[in-house]
Amino acid sequence: MADRNSYVFVSQRYPPEKGGNASRIRDLAVNVADGARVTVLAPPTTYPPGNFERSWARSETEHVDGVEVRRLWSWQPQVENPGLARRLPYYLLFALHAALWLVWHHRSTDAVLTSTPPITTGLPGLVAAALGTPWVVDVRDLWIDNSVALGYVEADSPLVRASRRFQGLALRTADRITVTTESLGSAVADTYGQSLGDRVRHIPNGVDTDWFAPRADSGDAVRDGGERSVVVYTGNLGSAQPLEPCIRAMDELDHDAVLRFVGDGDERSRLEELTERLDLGDRVEFVGLVDREAVPTHINDAAVGLAPIKDTAELAYAMPTKAYEYLACGVPVVVTGRGEVRRFVDASGGGRHAEVDPDAIAEALDTMLAAPDHRRQLGAAGREHVVEQYDRAGIADRLDSLLSGLVGADGAETPPQRSAVQS
CATH class of the missing domain: 3.40.50.2000 (Glycogen Phosphorylase B;)
Structure with a gap:
């Protein structure tokens, strides 16, 4: 259908990788794809490290459940619990590759959704915004604060300060910010500015209640x-x-x-x-x-x-x-x-x-x-x-309405004037 909107989701993880992060993006993408063209950009399957073979292909494409999945090359850590030196290339190289892909395909992209953490997915989002494409940041948690709380990094380290500035830049540039819980939305505004509150939308996690259902022999x-x-x-x-x-x-x-x-x-x-x-x-x-x-x-x-x-x-x-x-x-x-x-x-x-x-x-x-x-x-x-x-089909409908509104398909949402950002 030529009049369908075309959306790109950028996610560091996607099935067959496991975990809530991957399943959230997968279920949202599949349900939104009922009425739109959805492309997911993700690196080669990596997590947990060491469970997947290393890939050297620049790009691989597969079509799964109505979604086009583009695996863009990135470094894949191969050791359990990799340190920062091994994680950063995995995050940064994928972000750069996704940004370049969006530059090449921006004319055929109506809106972009980037999933964080990691915050590096903000880089392709910033590129999309610079090209005039509506951008939604899907925030699953405050990655920097969690990393500090769990002892991965020092609170006053240069890396943390630079990460906060980058995250703030991304959030203030995005047209909308979706959060998994209302309290997370409040935390985002408290941490990065109350002015962001007008852009926050609650799109909770959920579950496919047809697939996850009671069994007779439970x-x-x-x-x-x-x-x-x-x-x-x-x-x-x-x-x-x-x-x-x-x-x-x-x-x-x-x-x-x-x-x-x-x-x-x-x-x-x-x-x-x-x-x-x-x-x-x-x-x-x-x-x-x-x-x-x-x-x-x-x-x-x-x-x-x-x-x-x-x-x-x-x-x-x-x-x-x-x-x-x-x-x-x-x-x-x-x-x-x-x-x-x-x-x-x-x-x-x-x-x-x-x-x-x-x-x-x-x-x-x-x-x-x-x-x-x-x-x-x-x-x-x-x-x-x-x-x-919390049925994910209904939750995906809310996201679909948000995206279609941003691109002017139904007028439900209109992109706000992007604020001038100071880095």
Whole structure:
């Protein structure tokens, strides 16, 4: 159809890479592609490092679920938990390659969406803006603040100061800023200027509630046949998740259960060593990476899902995608952390909050594992809440309306006058 808008999404990660970042962009792109042409620019599959073969192709194109995916060459770290020296080429070379691609194709591009973190995706966005193309920055978290809070970089280092200036430039230049939670939108304005508030739009994370759905032979049904209870964690094994207390909680648990990690990440080796040191090999399993299509099965095999976030002010806006996925499958969730994730679990009625402490996590798990009927009630309430509020098809419709409005297709949005920016 010749009159369809053409959008370009720029993302550092895209399936078959795992994690909430990749799945968010994939689901948004696929649903928006129902009414528009969508091209995703991403580097070769890389994350977690070492799980994918190195690619030397300048550009590779594939068409998946109605979306054109352009893999633009970038350096691929091959070691677990790569340091800054290995990460920077991965981020910067992809950003430069994507910027050049947009220069070459800007006449056929109606709007650009860049996903951050990393903040380097702002470079192709700035190029798009300079060429007059409407630009949306999709902010998933405040990467710089998180890096400082997690001890990756010093708060007053030249790198942090330069990163903040660049991020501020990108946000003040963009036509719209989409955020995954309302509290993240407030944090963006507090950090980079209250004037940005008029540009912020709430496009939450969500879940495909048709694919992530309860299964007849779910974890509760299986356990009626005598199997061990399963507590599942899906996704990134990273520094923002307090996974060590979750492992230690299994040593305090009264019920016969196993904690199953489905995913990979920078912390996996350390967590495996901890499990061995605590002699918990019979209570903690590391499944590793699985195909996206297999994730609902692993969730449905479980009695309870874990969605832990570190209890810090910097992560108070964080909302893990896995929590939506657990509840969509009718599996109740135990969360840790403050702010958004705690408000979500209270509003959904689909689980409970625990402090970041092995005893508290174990107590929350034991309470759920001891009451199958109550557990099913929590799962049903959570499923209903997610279907009503967080189905990704509806969320994508909101993004599609925002983008089409920016390019003048329906008048719903009009690009604001870009502010003069001082670097």
